[in-house]
């Protein structure tokens with residue numbers, strides 16, 4: 001069977017909504033629908049438990065800042081309706097005013113509304129441009145026959161059998177009395193209207209109850225008790241009404257609430273007085289379904305290091321720099337006017353890592369970047385790298401990056417590492433032979449892995465670390481560790497446990513990170529190797545500092 005296409009799916013969603021609205025109108029129970037005027041209020045109506053929505057002309061107009069006099073065009077209303085329909089799974093009965101013209105305009109509106117997921121339309125027998133029923137007296141009514149033709153045209157043009165057309169009788173509003181209301185209702189019913197809305201602006205329900213008594217069960221009848229709001233709802237039920245529309249109270253409640261908050265803030269020149277009176281922004285996120293978006297982002301976006309931490313080891317002086325590192329550690333030497341560490345932290349930040357902890361040692365007070373946390377390894381001179389890492393145990397919570405403080409790398413390294421599912425992942429340069437040193441006074445950490453780098457996309461096995469260190473024989477070197485690794489939550493736990501074990505067996509001092517990695521690999525811990533090809537550097541001497549400037 002062929003896959004359903006998008007418009008089939010949309011049609012079936014709309015069809016379900018039309019069937020729901022029809023079911024409500026035809027059910028023997030008295031049903032209630034609540035006004036909404038945009039996506040937000042539509043969500044609130046659904047959240048409250050209502051089964052349907054009244055898309056009020058008055059409220060949609062007011063929300064747009066215009067009068068209920070067809071000042072918003074029907075296509076502008078259509079756009080609002082689309083948001084409402086997308087925001088809620090409830091069937092929407094639209095206040096179609098007078099149908100925005102003659103039968104022809106209504107035909108088009110019925111089809112466009114259906115395409116946007118609307119379940120039904122209510123049209124009133126007045127003239128375009130309409131006037132709200134509660135304004136003035138003796139509003140002119142539409143010619144009855146012309147209005148019947150409009151109903152017929154609407155029914156003939158609907159794209160789905162269950163789409164509902166409700167005919168709104170304004171005879172009582174216009175002062176014509178019950179007989180005229182019944183005469184018109186009968187004609188509209190004959191013309192094919194699915195239900196009659198009998199409107200009244202009296203403060204009591206007498207005239208609508210009289211209408212209901214006379215009308216009997218010829219068709220479903222809809223009431224709008226905006227003006228006769230003191231009538232108990234049981235009266236409508238006993239009189240046989242089919243549906244009640246609570247027509248404009250979300251819009252009016254919003255005006256009350258917005259005025260209160262706005263005036264208070266204006267008066268107080270402060271938010272404090274209103275903060276507890278309004279919903280929190282996280283309520284707003286919940287209502288708009290941000291959880292679903294976060295879930296979708298996890299499925300569809302490339303992985304980012306958002307939420308990951310970084311621990312940067314920056315305790316060493318960098319003795320090959322001589323006087324230059326007398327009053328500051330190597331990581332604070334400037335690269336194009338900014339400390340090397342600043343550059344490194346910025347790379348992490350751009351990759352989504354927010355929380356950076358720097359382990360300080362030599363001239364620790366010189367490491368004073370405003371947006372980092374620091375811990376100190378006061379015994380850095382004899383302690384070594386793992387002892388520095390041990391000082392940052394609290395920050396060593398996965399997901400977490402560990403990096404030397406004297407490296408720079410392209411930000412995409414982080415994206416590459418985020419793709420790894422391993423608990424410990426190291427980044428190694430497969431092009432290590434291409435790297436040169438002016439002074440030759442450098443220490444390079446080579447890696448031996450379960451397989452060398454391969455350019456073939458057919459290679460599916462990840463490479464894992466076998467051992468790391470400066471003394472790896474040349475024919476065993478598959479790459480050079482860049483000084484960057486990533487630990488998952490579990491990986492961070494493994495490293496913390498290993499540091500504890502190392503401390504306990506007395507071998508903490510002098511141990512470097514490659515030795516720690518080798519120890520873990522030898523114990524069977526899988527350490528994934530992500531190969532890169534250049535695009536990073538470490539700063540060991542003055543020439544490296546110049547290279548770092550060029551690298552940026």
Ligand code: SPV
Nearest residue numbers: 056057058095133226247
């Ligand atoms: C609307 O909500 O726009 C209506 C109902 O038409 S009423 O304003 O009560 O006439």
Ligand code: MG
Nearest residue numbers: 056057058095
């Ligand atoms: Mg209206």
